[in-house]
Each structure stands twice: as structure tokens, then as C-alpha cells.
Amino acid sequence: MTCKHFGTCGSCGLYELNYQEQLVQKEKRVSALLAPFYTNNLELFDSPDSHYRARSEFRIWHEGERCDYAMGKMPVDGVREKGAISIEECPKVIEPIEKRMWRLLEKINASQEVLKNRLFAVEFLATTTDECLITLLYHRKLDDVWSEEAKKIEAELDCKVMGRSRKQKVILSDEFVTEKLDIDGKTFTYVQYESGFTQPNPTVNVKMIEWAIAQAKKVGHGDFLESYCGLGNFTLPLSHYFDKVLATEISKRSIHAALENCALNNISNITFARLASEEMTEALNGVREFSRLKDIDLDAYNFSTVLVDPPRAGLDAGTIELISGIDNIIYISCNPETLARDLETLTKTHRVMEAAMYDQFPHTEHVESGVFLQKM
Ligand SMILES: C[S@@+](CC[C@H](N)C(=O)[O-])C[C@H]1O[C@@H](n2cnc3c(N)ncnc32)[C@H](O)[C@@H]1O
Structure with missing residues (x-):
């Protein structure tokens, strides 16, 4: 991509390198951060070089x-x-x-x-x-x-x-x-609200969800827990590979969209709950009762897999402790620094089996990455 505003507009900071060089630079950065936990090559998912932001x-x-x-x-x-x-x-x-x-x-x-x-x-x-x-x-x-x-x-x-x-x-x-995305051979319909979170790069988003599905397929059994689920971006496609799904998220607007999306896609095995990750931990550890959960039997779940996709700050200590008890962890991250920080703790109980980098944000320093961990 070329743009007459490169060098003066603050929106695209990476413009001196061509797109392939940018990818190499980002891969080096993420690989270096993950090196203490994972030494194989990252799986790389690139973006269209222009016309990628929705x-x-x-x-x-x-x-x-x-x-x-x-x-x-x-x-x-x-x-x-x-x-x-x-x-x-x-x-x-x-x-x-x-x-x-x-x-x-x-x-x-x-x-x-x-x-x-x-x-x-x-x-x-x-x-x-x-x-x-x-x-x-x-x-x-x-x-x-x-x-x-x-x-x-x-x-x-x-x-x-x-x-x-x-x-x-x-x-x-x-x-x-209303977005329609073809993901792993199925078409999913997503209602996206103006004030709710949506992944900015639809092409890379599909690659990211398909990578998560590939990890889920390796498990292929049990129940699925998700925190930071947004409007159900990962939840809907991944629900097909598990028995029951519990997905939580802090934003009322996003939970509203997730429920709508679940109905639009005729999916019946997901329960969405509006909970901050810290509240989800309290609820699942039985420390606190929530009237929002009064119709949900938390004891009925037997989680084989958890997916977390937190904001840039990464995971809180309670969530890390909770997910450390689950066999399979898919961690999607928009900040490789906090991912590396959280892996310091998660790798005491789990091993990183796969790692990937998805270029959601070309021409910027931002990068999205993901790891799949299994209990040792
Ligand atoms: C990076 S987005 C990911 C959303 C979703 N997984 C997706 O792919 O569209 C992070 C999400 O975490 C939610 N969030 C932020 N802080 C949270 C918290 N403390 N507990 C639960 N969800 C939170 C935001 O509302 C947002 O939907």
C-alpha cells in the first residue's frame, strides 16, 4: 500500500518497510517474546496490504x-x-x-x-x-x-x-x-453494533478464528469456556466442536449482540453471561453468587478447553489461576508483551503446543498473536 500521507499522518507508523518486511519485523518481535516458552516457527497469517480496515x-x-x-x-x-x-x-x-x-x-x-x-x-x-x-x-x-x-x-x-x-x-x-463470514466451510452471520467491540480486519479475523478451530478440533470433546467473548466472534464457530459452552463478557451491549447472533445462527448449546473476567472467576470458584447466573447450573460444566481474548492489559491473576485448572487453553492476544508476561505463569502447568501471529493491523506496530497450551 502507498499513501500520500505516510510520514505525516499518525495513523500508520510503519511505512518505510514494504509489507513483507513489516511482517518479518513483527514476526521477529513476537518470536523473541515467546522464545522462553516456544521455539518452533510461528504460523503467520498476513493481511491484504491495503483496504483491510472495516x-x-x-x-x-x-x-x-x-x-x-x-x-x-x-x-x-x-x-x-x-x-x-x-x-x-x-x-x-x-x-x-x-x-x-x-x-x-x-x-x-x-x-x-x-x-x-x-x-x-x-x-x-x-x-x-x-x-x-x-x-x-x-x-x-x-x-x-x-x-x-x-x-x-x-x-x-x-x-x-x-x-x-x-x-x-x-x-x-x-x-x-450485519456481517456474513465464511469460516471453515460454514457461513456465520454476525450483528455488529456501533458501540460494541468488533475485530477491525475481517480477512485476518477469519484466519484467526480458523486457527482457533484447528486447535479446538484437536480436543474435540467436553465443554468450552470463553472469557472476553465480545459479540460471539469465536464462540459461534467454536461451539460446533464442544458439548456445552459458557461464554462471558463485561459489556452489556456485546452480550446483547452475542445472544442475537446465537439465535441468528441457530446455535443452541451456548450460554452467554454478562460477567467481568474477575466475576467469572468468583462465580466458577463458588466464592460469590450472582443473580445474573440464577438460571445457570455452573456445576453441570466439565470444561476441557478455555479461550481467552483479553484487552491489551492481558489476564488478571484470578483468571490465570482459574484457567490453569483447564486442560486446553487457547489464548488470543492483542499485546505480545502481556501475553509473554502471562505465559510465565501459565507455563508452570501447561506447555505451548502452537503459536501464531495474525497481522490485524498492517502499517502499525500493533500485532495480534495466539498460543495453544496443553496441560503437562
Ligand atoms: C479484544 S476484545 C475481544 C472480543 C471478542 N473475542 C472478539 O473477537 O470480537 C476484548 C473484549 O473484552 C471485553 N472486556 C474488557 N474488559 C473485560 C473484563 N474485565 N472482563 C470481561 N470482558 C472484558 C471487551 O468488552 C471486549 O469485548
Whole structure:
């Protein structure tokens, strides 16, 4: 991918190396961090070099009568610069965003203030099936005149539009998109909400789920536990390889989406519960009772496998102790440093059997990795 803003836009920090060189550099970094626990080669899953991001946020820069998309400036010597640069292209977004974002800007600029006044950011959430939800964020209260104008954008750009301002959310049609992904020979439908977590790179996401399925197939029995399940991204496809599934997540919105997704995909062996990982540990250790779990018989589960996919901070001590009691662990991580830290403890009871790197975030330092551990 080339972009005229490389070197000035803070969004893509890795641009001097070509894509293959970036992958090699990332692989070296992850391999070095995992070396104390795993010395075989990592399995590598690359990304399309351009048009890979299905969600993206742009600031809006106002200059005289006009507004433009903008991004934070590239840090200098590691120090973030104040201000923003205006953006004229962004080849990392998937086509369903790219084909709409510039027409949207024209329409905002042509809207005689209705869409433009105090607009400070635009968020895009799109699917590989060409759905696109556009959220316009304002520092002003939105009224019926705004809604009428925004409805025209929905029709003209064949998309969904939402407006947000302080304590106000205006939904014109829906606040979600519906993604369909072909995973390991089956098609899964996922409702993705604007305010919930979604994996940003659909191509790499499918590779990541298929890698997790390959590990699950090696187990092929027992019950499955998942923490940090989000909208059921891994849960739905992996549920086919286990008897019963218990999946937990802190966000109410994501649990709502997960339940919807379970029904949409006609899956009946999953129970979703809204629990922080720390609460899940308390519940499964019988330390605390939760009214949210009153209809769930936790003693009925016999977990052969657990999957964790925590945020960058990695796992808390209680979760590490809990999962250390389960034979098979699939750990998906968006931060190889905290993964390596957590492996210090997990490898006292388990051995790393497989490790992989998935390039969800090309042209940035970020990298996603995964390990499969089995009890020694
Ligand atoms: C990296 S995302 C992974 C989500 C999901 N596995 C997926 O692939 O879409 C991490 C998820 O952890 C959730 N989360 C954050 N802190 C949590 C906590 N303390 N306990 C449980 N879930 C948490 C977030 O809401 C988010 O959905």
C-alpha cells in the first residue's frame, strides 16, 4: 500500500518497510517474546496490504466554509504532536467505506451547515457484504432538521446514518450492521453494533478464528469456556466442536449482540453471561453468587478447553489461576508483551503446543498473536 500521507499522518507508523518486511519485523518481535516458552516457527497469517480496515474514525477539520477529514499528526521522536493533518486518501479502509466516505464529505460540505455545524468526527463501521453504518459526532444538539438531512444521506449513499452528541443518540434506521463470514466451510452471520467491540480486519479475523478451530478440533470433546467473548466472534464457530459452552463478557451491549447472533445462527448449546473476567472467576470458584447466573447450573460444566481474548492489559491473576485448572487453553492476544508476561505463569502447568501471529493491523506496530497450551 502507498499513501500520500505516510510520514505525516499518525495513523500508520510503519511505512518505510514494504509489507513483507513489516511482517518479518513483527514476526521477529513476537518470536523473541515467546522464545522462553516456544521455539518452533510461528504460523503467520498476513493481511491484504491495503483496504483491510472495516472500522475507522476520522476527525473533522473546519477551515473557513469547508470541512475535511483529519488525523492526528505523526509523533516526532515518540512525542505526539498537537493538531491534525487533513486527509485526502485513506487506502487502509475497506471498499464499502472508501466508496462512501468522499461522497459523504461532499454532501456534508454542500449541506448549508445542517450536517456541518459543530461536526467533530465521523466513524465508519462496514462489512464485507457492503453494509455501512456512518456515525456523525457533534458538539451541538441534533434536531429534526438534522434528521431529515441525514435521512437523505442514507438514501443517496445506501448506508445507515446515526448522530451522536452529548447525552444524545439519534438512530435513523439501525445502530448495527450485519456481517456474513465464511469460516471453515460454514457461513456465520454476525450483528455488529456501533458501540460494541468488533475485530477491525475481517480477512485476518477469519484466519484467526480458523486457527482457533484447528486447535479446538484437536480436543474435540467436553465443554468450552470463553472469557472476553465480545459479540460471539469465536464462540459461534467454536461451539460446533464442544458439548456445552459458557461464554462471558463485561459489556452489556456485546452480550446483547452475542445472544442475537446465537439465535441468528441457530446455535443452541451456548450460554452467554454478562460477567467481568474477575466475576467469572468468583462465580466458577463458588466464592460469590450472582443473580445474573440464577438460571445457570455452573456445576453441570466439565470444561476441557478455555479461550481467552483479553484487552491489551492481558489476564488478571484470578483468571490465570482459574484457567490453569483447564486442560486446553487457547489464548488470543492483542499485546505480545502481556501475553509473554502471562505465559510465565501459565507455563508452570501447561506447555505451548502452537503459536501464531495474525497481522490485524498492517502499517502499525500493533500485532495480534495466539498460543495453544496443553496441560503437562
Ligand atoms: C479484544 S476484545 C475481544 C472480543 C471478542 N473475542 C472478539 O473477537 O470480537 C476484548 C473484549 O473484552 C471485553 N472486556 C474488557 N474488559 C473485560 C473484563 N474485565 N472482563 C470481561 N470482558 C472484558 C471487551 O468488552 C471486549 O469485548
